[in-house]
Amino acid sequence: MLKSEFQNLRNNKFLIVLIIVLSLVPTLYTTIFLSSIWDPYSKISQLPVALVNEDKACDDNGNTLNIGAELTRTLADEKPLAFESVDSQTAQAGLKNGDYYMVITIPEDFSKNAATLMNSDPQPMVLSYEINPGENLFASKIASTAATSIKNSVSDKVTQTYTEVMFKQISTLKTGMNQAADGATAINDGSEQLENGNQQITANLSKLADSCLTFSDGAKTLSVGLTQYTDGVGELSQGLQQLNGQLPTLTSGISQIQSGTNHLNTGIDQYTTGVGQLADGSQKLSSSSDSLNAGVSSVADGINQVKAVNGQILASLIQNQPQATATDLSGLSDSTTDILTNTKSIQNDLGSLDAVIESLKTSADPQVQAQADALESLHSSLAVNSDIIGDSASRIQNPGNSTPETASTGNTEQLIQALSGMDQGLEQLQQGMNDENAGLISGVAQYTAGVNSVTAGLQALNNQSETLATGSNGLALAMTELNNQTPLLTSGVVQLADGSSLLSANSSQLISGASQLANGAGQISSGSSQLAAGSQTLGNGIVSLKDGSQLLAGKMSDGALALAAVNTNDKNIEMFVSPTISDEESFSTVDNNGTSMAPYIISLALYLGAMAFCLFYPLYDKNDKPKNGVAYWLSKSFILLSVSTMQAILAITALMLLNHLSPVNVVATFLIAWITSLCFMSFTSLLRVVLDEGGSFIALLVLILQLSGSSGVYPVELTTSFFQAIHPYLPMTYSIEAFKQTLSIGTQGTGIGEYTIVLLGIMIVCIALTCLTYVLKTKKASKSLPLLLKDTD
Known part of the structure; x- marks a missing residue:
């Protein structure tokens, strides 16, 4: 087969x-x-894809973000697909007619949303892509995979950027955690002090609760006092209204004071001129005081001589009264002549003293005037006594038609009386001259010293005249300024009057507030009791705070040690961004x-x-x-x-x-x-x-x-x-x-x-x-x- x-x-x-x-x-x-x-995968880079970049750059804490432009450059350089940068219309037309298998669109808020990662409401970065599976499913899947890869790449880049920021914050947190640990320890210590302080607060709040009862009573007393106060405010308002009515008078008075100040200024100028003249006169008076001292001494010597002669004559007459002869009377007549001569001399000296006394009376110095009054009293006494002596000497010198024979019998007795009276007058003159407290000699000495003192004072006063004039001018300027500020004072008084009226009108509200204060005082008393109870609760919380702060301090220390062990270098950042890598071990190989x-x-x-x-x-x-x-x-x-x-x-x-x-x-x-x-x-x-x-x-x-x-x-x-x-x-x-x-x-x-x-x-x-x-x-x-x-x- x-x-x-x-x-x-x-x-x-x-x-x-x-x-x-x-x-x-x-x-x-x-x-x-x-x-x-x-091998189609080796030609994926030839797959046409449209890239539309609508992203706008934005500012992120001083840094410019332009992720869209960076992504466009990266895709153009790496070329995972055949990317073409086009506008939106061109991209859509190409996707429709099959020129592009995918359109990737970077929206305008892409960079802006990237900057919101650390915000409370972060916005996602939307990378839009559109495919056309109907044209070719395989190409669409490849394009989608590429888009996903691009999205992951952008995500990794953003993650890396913010990881760097986060790690920097972790470094800062390390320091802050150590400080927080120290702070927690301080809180623990402070909570113990707070506990002690709260115990005091609790005790004092109890006292406050007791004191608030007293405060409530005081608030009631305050309400009564405020009623009295508001009554006083009404009276004050009336008084201010009256004061407001007297403001024109005050303004007029100030103007008059200013005018008087100007007159005072003129008078002070005249006064300073007079003081200068008085100082010159006082200087001259001081110069003539030496002559006055010499004259007073001469008067005192004359009085002594007259009294000696008078004493001799009186003694002789008393001893030889029955045997008075014409020869004795002739000798008495001669002595009397000497007495009259000395008396005239004394009266002349007293006449020159009159001019000094009159000059002293014109002085404004009270001490000088007192010296003038003393000298005038002595002068009057000496004048009277010298007149008596003069009359007696005249009677002795002119006995009338009496003969010596009759004088020896009848006038001798009169002569003795006259001489005795003259001796008494001379005795009084001596006392007036030599008395240590009220004598003319001491008075003249005091006068001389007073004149010198007055002269020195007037000289000093004259030296201060310029200062007085300057002060007077300043007073005049101040009064002028016061007169200028009078309208402001008037306005202030008016405002004060209006304010007092308003205060008086609101007195009823004040009284009502006082009543509310009294009611509030009772509430404070009740609240303070509750506060004292709350303070005890706070004390329990403080104990918990103390225990918690101690625990916090320990945990903070542990956290600080744990953070210290965290590394934040570049390798750690890379590990954080990509914690896993593909350890691909190919069981087989497909080329x-x-x-x-x-x-x-x-x-x-x-x-x-x-x-x-x-x-x-x-x-x-x-x-x-x-x-x-x-x-x-x-x-x-x-x-x-x-x-x-x-x-x-x-x-x-x-x-x-x-x-x-x-x-x-x-x-x-x-x-x-x-x-x-x-x-x-x-x-x-x-x-x-x-x-x-x-x-x-x-x-x-x-x-x-x-x-x-x-x-x-x-x-x-x-x-x-x-x-x-x-x-x-x-x-x-x-x-x-x-x-x-x-x-x-x-x-x-x-x-x-x-x-x-x-x-x-x-x-x-x-x-x-x-x-x-x-x-x-x-x-x-x-x-x-x-x-x-x-x-x-």
């Missing part, structure tokens, strides 16, 4: 061409299809997308190749009239084996040469490809042999089920429950897993043994069933052939 099969091929050139073409089906499919998707898709595409291509060959190649021809079913099966199986082998070898070889597929295990890859091709060829040939054209249809249905349930593109876990249920029963499930082991996973995987056994098992079952089908069909054909021959005959 095999020989006849080859003979048939030689005779039918079309079958040879068909075998060759169908053997290339898997190769063409795998090579062409995988080349189109071999590109083509290698990843190869297990699925090779399995699919081999199945399509087997299905196409079985569809076009005649696997059972009734015209062949086989006599042995097994031999017939062997002839067909040899062709199937040959085509399956060529399909597997050509497919893998083309992928390695043209697409640069690099299997981890080349031999195992060829082996699995060969076994898979045989398995699929056995399966599709079985369907074809058993069911003819119906078998090809069933093979197509099985292909559809395998495309969906063999997890060639997506993990089976991502499919529906139906496909998860049929997944273990699909041949491609095992071929795909086997190719994964040989192409990428290698020796680290589970190996190909399990998958090979399953594929071989399916192949053996299919071969056995196909052989059996050939045997049955051959026997059936053999039985029907004699019947056909008999009918023909």
